[in-house]
Amino acid sequence: MSALIEFQGVTKRFGDVTALADVDLTIAAGEVFGIIGYSGAGKSTLVRLINALEPVTSGRVLVDGVDLTALGERELRSVRAGIGMIFQQFNLFRSRTVFGNVAYPLKVAGWDKARRRERVAELLKFVGITDKAWHYPDQLSGGQKQRVGIARALATNPKILLADESTSALDPETTGEVLRLLKRVNTELGVTIVVITHEMEVVREIADRVAVLDSGRVIEQGSVFDVFSAPKTGTAKRFVGSVVRDTPGGADLERIRSRHGGRLVSARIHDAGRLGAVLSDAVGKHNVRFEIVYGGITALSGRSFGGLTLELLGADDDVDALIDDLRTTTEIEEIPA
Numbered sequence: 050m051s052a053l054i055e056f057q058g059v060t061k062r063f064g065d066v067t068a069l070a071d072v073d074l075t076i077a078a079g080e081v082f083g084i085i086g087y088s089g090a091g092k093s094t095l096v097r098l099i100n101a102l103e104p105v106t107s108g109r110v111l112v113d114g115v116d117l118t119a120l121g122e123r124e125l126r127s128v129r130a131g132i133g134m135i136f137q138q139f140n141l142f143r144s145r146t147v148f149g150n151v152a153y154p155l156k157v158a159g160w161d162k163a164r165r166r167e168r169v170a171e172l173l174k175f176v177g178i179t180d181k182a183w184h185y186p187d188q189l190s191g192g193q194k195q196r197v198g199i200a201r202a203l204a205t206n207p208k209i210l211l212a213d214e215s216t217s218a219l220d221p222e223t224t225g226e227v228l229r230l231l232k233r234v235n236t237e238l239g240v241t242i243v244v245i246t247h248e249m250e251v252v253r254e255i256a257d258r259v260a261v262l263d264s265g266r267v268i269e270q271g272s273v274f275d276v277f278s279a280p281k282t283g284t285a286k287r288f289v290g291s292v293v294r295d296t297p298g299g300a301d302l303e304r305i306r307s308r309h310g311g312r313l314v315s316a317r318i319h320d321a322g323r324l325g326a327v328l329s330d331a332v333g334k335h336n337v338r339f340e341i342v343y344g345g346i347t348a349l350s351g352r353s354f355g356g357l358t359l360e361l362l363g364a365d366d367d368v369d370a371l372i373d374d375l376r377t378t379t380e381i382e383e384i385p386a
């Protein structure tokens with residue numbers, strides 16, 4: 050796994066505001082890397098440092114082994130040429146057709162007319178909007194506009210694509226289509242993609258690895274499976290909780306409580322969890338009955354994880370003994386009454 054983008058102890062301040070604090074991050078060539086954080090966490094600042102639109106306050110940013118902090122403006126322009134970018138609001142030229150928008154970076158890069166035409170046709174085909182070549186952005190849906198944005202960003206064959214909240218303005222169905230297209234950009238064209246988002250669903254859909262940014266710091270990073278199945282920090286738990294509903298909270302918990310008077314425990318399931326077998330063995334030994342009252346199993350990256358909430362019915366001593374028994378093999382927590 051060779052590093053394509055590396056942050057080494059990067060701090061970025063704007064006056065008194067520390068937008069990024071001592072960030073270490075390694076993004077490998079060929080992966081889809083998610084950066085998730087709430088508003089103001091420092092995501093856009095991080096993107097602006099990758100394409101060298103801002104200088105760092107301290108630390109180093111390396112792209113393809115080249116230390117950006119040591120480069121002059123002329124060399125930075127050539128680094129930027131290898132990085133494509135797509136935006137939440139698409140940033141298309143309203144006065145140019147789809148063809149004109151996608152051809153624009155090629156024109157700037159000095160491609161002649163015949164090659165431009167050929168390249169644009171190829172790109173429009175790849176993103177699936179060949180029939181819209183002579184339409185203007187105002188005549189397109191949000192999803193179509195983002196396809197144009199993607200085609201334009203890929204025009205000059207960048208190695209890296211930065212996607213800054215690229216699906217935040219789209220409805221869920223269109224979001225899914227655009228994310229599938231981005232995945233194809235990654236797998237078929239080999240482009241490394243950095244996805245900046247505040248939506249965990251986006252990370253789950255396409256990212257291989259993820260970093261959680263909070264107040265300018267990377268508070269968690271790892272494979273999407275590891276972060277989803279065992280978030281360590283409160284912020285990561287909240288993000289994961291927004292898409293994975295395997296333990297009840299709020300109104301769900303109230304509803305369960307109103308219907309079930311017994312003691313409630315939540316059990317974690319990892320991979321091919323043997324919870325079913327463990328439960329039936331344990332229940333056989335103790336004079337306790339159980340009912341499954343809540344749960345969910347999430348499949349991710351070919352693996353599974355989740356949680357089940359059980360109501361345990363029996364004398365307190367028996368329930369205690371059962372819980373102790375389960376604890377020897379299973380991560381289990383009693384939900385306080």
Ligand SMILES: Nc1ncnc2c1ncn2[C@@H]1O[C@H](COP(=O)(O)OP(=O)(O)OP(=O)(O)O)[C@@H](O)[C@H]1O
Pocket residue numbers: 063066067068086087088089090091092093094095
């Ligand atoms: N040019 C700037 N001048 C002053 N402060 C800035 C500047 N750019 C960003 N900041 C501050 O740095 C912090 C991080 O901002 P940033 O835009 O990177 O966060 P974000 O995670 O992208 O948030 P959002 O999703 O709202 O854009 C914020 O406190 C912001 O106000």
